[in-house]
Amino acid sequence: MTDPSTSESHYFSSNPPPPTLPQHTAQANAFVTHHHAHSRRVVLLTSGGTTVPLENQTVRFIDNFSAGTRGATSAEYFLSQGYAVIFLHRQFSLLPFSRHYSHSTNCFLDFLSEWGRIGEGDEGEDGGAATPDVVVKAKYRREMLSVLRKYRKAKEQKLLLLLPFTTVTSYLFTLRAIAREMRCLGNEALFYLAAAVSDFFVPPDRMAEHKIQSGDVPESTSGASPGGGGKKLVIDLDPVPKFLKRLVEQWAPEAMIVSFKLETDPALLLKKCNQSLDRYAHHLVIGNILATRKYEVLFVEEGSAQWVRLPTSDDKSGGSEEVEIESLIVPEVIKRHEKMLLKRAATG
Numbered sequence: 508m509t510d511p512s513t514s515e516s517h518y519f520s521s522n523p524p525p526p527t528l529p530q531h532t533a534q535a536n537a538f539v540t541h542h543h544a545h546s547r548r549v550v551l552l553t554s555g556g557t558t559v560p561l562e563n564q565t566v567r568f569i570d571n572f573s574a575g576t577r578g579a580t581s582a583e584y585f586l587s588q589g590y591a592v593i594f595l596h597r598q599f600s601l602l603p604f605s606r607h608y609s610h611s612t613n614c615f616l617d618f619l620s621e622w623g624r625i626g627e628g629d630e631g632e633d634g635g636a637a638t639p640d641v642v643v644k645a646k647y648r649r650e651m652l653s654v655l656r657k658y659r660k661a662k663e664q665k666l667l668l669l670l671p672f673t674t675v676t677s678y679l680f681t682l683r684a685i686a687r688e689m690r691c692l693g694n695e696a697l698f699y700l701a702a703a704v705s706d707f708f709v710p711p712d713r714m715a716e717h718k719i720q721s722g723d724v725p726e727s728t729s730g731a732s733p734g735g736g737g738k739k740l741v742i743d744l745d746p747v748p749k750f751l752k753r754l755v756e757q758w759a760p761e762a763m764i765v766s767f768k769l770e771t772d773p774a775l776l777l778k779k780c781n782q783s784l785d786r787y788a789h790h791l792v793i794g795n796i797l798a799t800r801k802y803e804v805l806f807v808e809e810g811s812a813q814w815v816r817l818p819t820s821d822d823k824s825g826g827s828e829e830v831e832i833e834s835l836i837v838p839e840v841i842k843r844h845e846k847m848l849l850k851r852a853a854t855g
């Protein structure tokens with residue numbers, strides 16, 4: 508069995524750090540320093556799925572499922588509870604606040620209309636023909652204004668949106684760098700690992716430089732695939748070092764660490780959450796099943812397992828407001844963080 512520290516050190520020494528690392532480190536340092544000076548708690552919130560490229564000049568990659576809803580929604584609730592948020596997210600995944608008007612669900616162009624008639628002699632800024640204003644349709648203004656004000660306040664004060672990652676390597680280098688910058692926060696730091704992290708990758712020495720050509724793929728022993736298509740592509744992946752243990756023991760030894768465990772088979776969930784807790788000795792594993800992740804999650808900590816669920820439709824007290832499960836998850840996490848802080852304060 509390879510020593511995890513060896514495999515982990517080898518991983519970081521044999522994979523190139525992301526070009527954004529110096530900028531991310533400097534941004535995190537300035538953000539943490541500012542909020543530490545104001546005695547504000549800081550949560551590093553990871554969101555979205557990481558990819559595993561199959562070629563250096565990447566055309567194909569293995570992706571991990573995540574739209575970023577969990578992370579983006581949770582960030583809004585942490586901000587509303589006074590936490591400063593460092594948002595480490597996957598490129599093109601959902602973001603706090605703008606998620607309400609994302610490209611797929613509520614296309615923002617559907618909320619806009621043209622306003623104002625172009626009178627004779629009206630001129631545009633460039634001296635050309637005047638153009639009408641673009642305004643938000645009346646029925647959407649109140650809600651959009653509320654989101655816009657929260658977004659602006661967050662961006663000005665307590666939300667750091669880092670340049671996004673794509674690959675698992677970029678994610679791990681950045682997570683390690685930011686965790687180190689957060690060490691000065693001690694117990695006031697919280698890690699909320701909602702990102703869907705790859706468990707396997709192609710090491711650099713086995714990575715193709717250019718796009719893998721279907722014709723190049725070695726003839727498999729059983730010849731072309733039974734469907735009569737092209738030759739098979741056999742991919743040989745190595746396990747990604749289990750970085751969570753290093754995060755708990757070295758990168759952020761005093762912080763509260765919460766990881767998420769994703770399963771599709773409910774029969775496995777509790778066991779896998781307990782395995783993760785036993786293996787990494789962090790504070791809380793939030794288990795969720797892909798199919799029901801928006802309605803229920805399982806809080807697993809030492810000695811206990813508790814479901815957190817949205818009220819079912821017949822439980823609703825008549826309120827038309829859609830309740831988001833993150834509005835239940837985040838306060839429960841904060842409750843545990845505060846309990847840990849009180850305990851650490853009492854024991855000195």
Ligand SMILES: CC(C)(COP(=O)(O)O)[C@@H](O)C(=O)NCCC(=O)N[C@@H](CSSC[C@H](N)C(=O)O)C(=O)O
Nearest residue numbers: 573574575576577701703704749750751767768769
């Ligand atoms: C990805 C979702 C389901 C949210 O979905 P969207 O709202 O659509 O974004 C999230 O709740 C989640 O389970 N995130 C964690 C998923 C995940 O990959 N968990 C890993 C642990 S991640 S970090 C731990 C690392 N793999 C390691 O073991 O060291 C696992 O289940 O094994």
